[in-house]
Amino acid sequence: MIKGNGIKLLFVLFLSMLIVACSTEGSVESDPEDNSSDKGSNDNVVIEDEGNKRDEIVIAVNENFITMDPHNSGDRNSNAVQGAMLEGLIDERDGEIVPVLAEDFEVNDDATEFTFYLREGVVFHDGQPFNAEAVKANFERITGDQSLRLYSRGFNDITDIDVIDEYTIKITLSQSNSSMLTKIVPARMISPKALKEEDLTRNPVGTGPYKFVEWVPGDHLTVELNENYWNQGQAKVQKITYRPVPENGARVAMLKTGEADFIFPVPTQNLAELEEDENIIVETNQSTIARYVSLNTMKEPFNDVRVRQALNYAIDKDAFINVVMAGFATPLDSVLPSTIFNYQQQELYQYNIERAKELLAEAGYENGFTAEIWGNTNSDTVRGMQFIQQQLSQIGVELEVLSMEEGTLSERIYGGHGPEEAEVEMWYVSWGGFPSDTDHAIRPILGGNSFPPAGGNSAYFSNPEVDQWLFEANATVDAELKRELYGKVQQKIYEEAPWIFLASDENLFGRRADLEGVYVTPNGRIHVGYAEIK
Amino acid sequence: MHPKILILKGVAFVLRYIFKRVLEMIPTLLIVSIIIFYFIHLIPGDPVRLVVGPDATSEEVSMIREEMGLNDPIFIQYMSYMQGILQGDLGKSLKTGLPVMEMFENRFKNSIYLTLFSIIWAFIIGIIIGTFSAVFKNKLPDNIGMLTAVSGISVPGFWLGLILIQFFSVQLGWLPTGGADSWKHFILPSIALGAGIMAMIARFTRSSLLETLGSDFIRTARAKGLREMIVIPKHALRNSMVSVVTITGLQFGFLLGGSVVVETVFSFPGMGRLLIDSIAFRDYPVIQALLLLFSIQFIVVNLIVDILYSFLNPKIRTISS
Numbered sequence: 052m053i054k055g056n057g058i059k060l061l062f063v064l065f066l067s068m069l070i071v072a073c074s075t076e077g078s079v080e081s082d083p084e085d086n087s088s089d090k091g092s093n094d095n096v097v098i099e100d101e102g103n104k105r106d107e108i109v110i111a112v113n114e115n116f117i118t119m120d121p122h123n124s125g126d127r128n129s130n131a132v133q134g135a136m137l138e139g140l141i142d143e144r145d146g147e148i149v150p151v152l153a154e155d156f157e158v159n160d161d162a163t164e165f166t167f168y169l170r171e172g173v174v175f176h177d178g179q180p181f182n183a184e185a186v187k188a189n190f191e192r193i194t195g196d197q198s199l200r201l202y203s204r205g206f207n208d209i210t211d212i213d214v215i216d217e218y219t220i221k222i223t224l225s226q227s228n229s230s231m232l233t234k235i236v237p238a239r240m241i242s243p244k245a246l247k248e249e250d251l252t253r254n255p256v257g258t259g260p261y262k263f264v265e266w267v268p269g270d271h272l273t274v275e276l277n278e279n280y281w282n283q284g285q286a287k288v289q290k291i292t293y294r295p296v297p298e299n300g301a302r303v304a305m306l307k308t309g310e311a312d313f314i315f316p317v318p319t320q321n322l323a324e325l326e327e328d329e330n331i332i333v334e335t336n337q338s339t340i341a342r343y344v345s346l347n348t349m350k351e352p353f354n355d356v357r358v359r360q361a362l363n364y365a366i367d368k369d370a371f372i373n374v375v376m377a378g379f380a381t382p383l384d385s386v387l388p389s390t391i392f393n394y395q396q397q398e399l400y401q402y403n404i405e406r407a408k409e410l411l412a413e414a415g416y417e418n419g420f421t422a423e424i425w426g427n428t429n430s431d432t433v434r435g436m437q438f439i440q441q442q443l444s445q446i447g448v449e450l451e452v453l454s455m456e457e458g459t460l461s462e463r464i465y466g467g468h469g470p471e472e473a474e475v476e477m478w479y480v481s482w483g484g485f486p487s488d489t490d491h492a493i494r495p496i497l498g499g500n501s502f503p504p505a506g507g508n509s510a511y512f513s514n515p516e517v518d519q520w521l522f523e524a525n526a527t528v529d530a531e532l533k534r535e536l537y538g539k540v541q542q543k544i545y546e547e548a549p550w551i552f553l554a555s556d557e558n559l560f561g562r563r564a565d566l567e568g569v570y571v572t573p574n575g576r577i578h579v580g581y582a583e584i585k
Numbered sequence: 586m587h588p589k590i591l592i593l594k595g596v597a598f599v600l601r602y603i604f605k606r607v608l609e610m611i612p613t614l615l616i617v618s619i620i621i622f623y624f625i626h627l628i629p630g631d632p633v634r635l636v637v638g639p640d641a642t643s644e645e646v647s648m649i650r651e652e653m654g655l656n657d658p659i660f661i662q663y664m665s666y667m668q669g670i671l672q673g674d675l676g677k678s679l680k681t682g683l684p685v686m687e688m689f690e691n692r693f694k695n696s697i698y699l700t701l702f703s704i705i706w707a708f709i710i711g712i713i714i715g716t717f718s719a720v721f722k723n724k725l726p727d728n729i730g731m732l733t734a735v736s737g738i739s740v741p742g743f744w745l746g747l748i749l750i751q752f753f754s755v756q757l758g759w760l761p762t763g764g765a766d767s768w769k770h771f772i773l774p775s776i777a778l779g780a781g782i783m784a785m786i787a788r789f790t791r792s793s794l795l796e797t798l799g800s801d802f803i804r805t806a807r808a809k810g811l812r813e814m815i816v817i818p819k820h821a822l823r824n825s826m827v828s829v830v831t832i833t834g835l836q837f838g839f840l841l842g843g844s845v846v847v848e849t850v851f852s853f854p855g856m857g858r859l860l861i862d863s864i865a866f867r868d869y870p871v872i873q874a875l876l877l878l879f880s881i882q883f884i885v886v887n888l889i890v891d892i893l894y895s896f897l898n899p900k901i902r903t904i905s906s
Contacts, residue, residue: 111852115862117680117681118681118682118683120682123682125638197652198652252681252682252683253683267691267854268681268683268687268688268691268854269688269691269692269854269858269859270691270764270765270766270854271764271766294763294764294852295852296763296852297849297852297858298743298763298849298850298851298852300747300750300850301747301750301762301763301849301850301851301852302852304750304751304754304755304762305762305763307755308754308755308758308762310754310761310762310763456630456865457630457635457865458628458629458630458631458635458864458865458866458867459629459630461630461631461634461635462629462630462631462634463629465631465634504634504642504643504646505642505643506642507638
């Protein structure tokens with residue numbers, strides 16, 4: 052009897068599991084909040100109906116979105132999505148500052164007063180008017196809310212925010228800072244009502260061409276066209292769904308099947324198969340990323356400039372680009388990538404083993420030396436470090452490659468020790484920023500005040516002249532003078548070689564051939580403001 | 586005794602047993618939570634530094650640490666964390682600022698479904714293959730079955746996943762490549778995830794069934810003239826199930842923790858990837874909550890397996906009671 056019941060119970064258990072499983076299928080499908088639930092079945096229709104005009108697109112990126120709070124985020128994917136919904140007073144294009152919500156702006160001569168003349172007739176997605184009071188509320192949040200300190204530190208110098216009239220606002224700084232404009236670019240405007248009432252990490256209410264619909268973290272984020280956009284007719288696609296797809300192969304497959312209309316980044320190993328497909332277009336542009344190996348200039352043998360130059364001569368940059376970057380990069384011929392404003396080309400350290408050996412011998416290292424090179428566990432990083440190890444072995448420099456998990460690596464570099472105790476010798480790393488912010492592309496990683504843990508100067512490079520020029524350049528609005536000062540800075544740093552200058556990455560992005568107007572900016576943000584299906 | 590009374594007695598016994606086991610969970614979870622909390626804070630790496638990046642000054646970093654309560658003694662941090670948990674508050678992610686509970690909601694649901702789909706098909710197919718292999722030992726069905734099983738175990742999940750995508754999504758266009766929007770999205774991931782488990786179950790079923798088939802009571806059953814259709818499922822298979830249920834239960838527990846590889850290949854929003862991302866960022870509240878949840882899941886699955894044992898094998902029940 053009991054035996055029989057046992058079997059029955061087991062059976063019932065299994066049946067109920069099956070029923071649960073089946074009913075969940077139904078509930079997933081009929082979930083009223085899940086607007087995209089029918090997308091699965093639409094995906095394939097897309098392929099068949101290639102001729103018909105679509106008005107919704109899917110964009111696949113490689114990482115999850117972190118937060119929708121524009122005043123508290125710095126990662127490129129979150130910023131890109133925020134950019135579809137929220138706008139700042141100004142934006143940058145090709146390294147130049149261009150007006151957006153401000154029609155015009157003025158900066159006084161010593162770069163302490165910034166006056167913005169606002170666009171009239173703009174409304175937020177919730178119907179609130181955009182005016183000087185709204186701007187003031189946003190800046191007050193950025194400077195006043197302590198929990199935003201992670202990203203709002205660029206605004207520490209702001210002392211006054213004055214509403215001059217309904218559409219004019221003046222921001223006053225305690226000290227000169229001409230790169231303040233670039234800091235204002237990502238300070239996107241949120242409706243003052245939402246500032247008070249909404250959870251900003253989840254619900255951004257701005258003035259942009261797209262309105263927020265929903266965000267299921269880890270799965271997708273959807274926005275739809277803003278019917279009341281002040282700049283009507285720019286974007287034409289009705290709805291955009293962003294999906295984080297970390298696996299390279301899966302992202303490529305989505306573009307091929309038409310499940311995604313735009314992917315970024317395109318993995319280089321899949322380039323050939325995508326280029327074969329006539330429905331797909333792969334594009335590249337130069338990024339703002341500088342890829343380098345920092346050399347601890349306070350440690351032997353890297354304290355000798357000849358050694359540092361020798362290491363630069365010993366690396367074949369073209370081979371590096373082909374082997375490690377799959378050809379999608381350009382040699383780094385200044386401390387700045389060419390996309391950063393005020394970039395000036397320097398004379399490249401041409402691959403020259405003999406010259407490298409001579410310099411090493413002059414410095415007293417004719418037999419070479421041994422050192423450690425650090426980097427994260429990313430497979431591209433490891434490949435890069437191994438390439439450098441191989442190249443430097445030609446001049447007798449034996450490297451030990453230490454690839455460390457990001458958190459551990461960060462602890463060993465920024466762990467709070469003074470410059471003398473720093474263990475780091477060589478660090479394979481990269482730095483990227485905003486095209487218009489020359490200061491940010493140099494000072495935090497090579498300024499004399501930026502030694503870890505106060506900054507990212509893992510080369511412990513400190514040159515009083517460079518520091519002075521950087522200071523002067525940041526304190527003036529005179530474009531000519533800036534250019535001259537940054538020219539001197541670049542020349543000096545390239546000569547002093549606190550890094551092995553490697554390459555500047557290219558952005559690689561792919562789109563369905565009928566999608567136009569979506570592109571990736573040099574600093575890696577996907578721009579959808581002109582999205583249109585042709 | 587009347588059969589109904591017997592069933593009621595059985596149910597009461599099971600309920601009492603479950604209640605006892607649930608009570609036993611409390612000290613286990615307490616100890617687990619202490620270990621988790623302490624060890625997570627021992628990993629080198631500062632969440633604040635990882636979030637703010639290199640251009641923050643050390644004063645800024647230490648002020649933020651202070652605000653987040655990361656400078657308090659670890660014991661104080663633990664107490665305030667447990668206080669939150671008891672009030673149903675798992676805290677907020679250091680990285681995203683979202684409440685941990687909210688980050689779990691969808692992912693947890695997805696992971697449960699994916700696990701159920703994977704385990705159910707793996708269990709059914711695995712037992713069928715295993716049974717056929719055992720009954721037709723060293724004949725063609727056995728060879729085919731075991732070939733399938735060996736492939737299932739040896740093929741890496743991510744490779745199988747990419748092949749499935751290539752075939753069913755890119756070539757045929759039948760199924761989506763990733764996501765978790767509808768039941769269609771669960772098919773390919775659950776195949777990729779269940780393949781190895783199916784293979785394992787098939788092998789366990791086969792060896793266990795072979796052992797049972799050689800035992801005396803099976804010979805008796807056959808000698809009685811019972812048909813193989815009765816002997817195999819009713820007598821032999823049921824007595825071979827203990828080890829199979831054990832391995833299925835263990836796998837079930839592991840799967841509930843999410844599978845990083847399959848979730849990554851299919852851009853599937855589940856628990857595994859969340860854990861990896863959180864560890865990389867030292868997002869303490871999220872890691873703690875995830876590990877606690879995994880512990881609870883494992884304990885619950887173990888409990889279910891133990892209850893199943895007592896149905897499968899009355900001997901075990903007698904001993905335990």
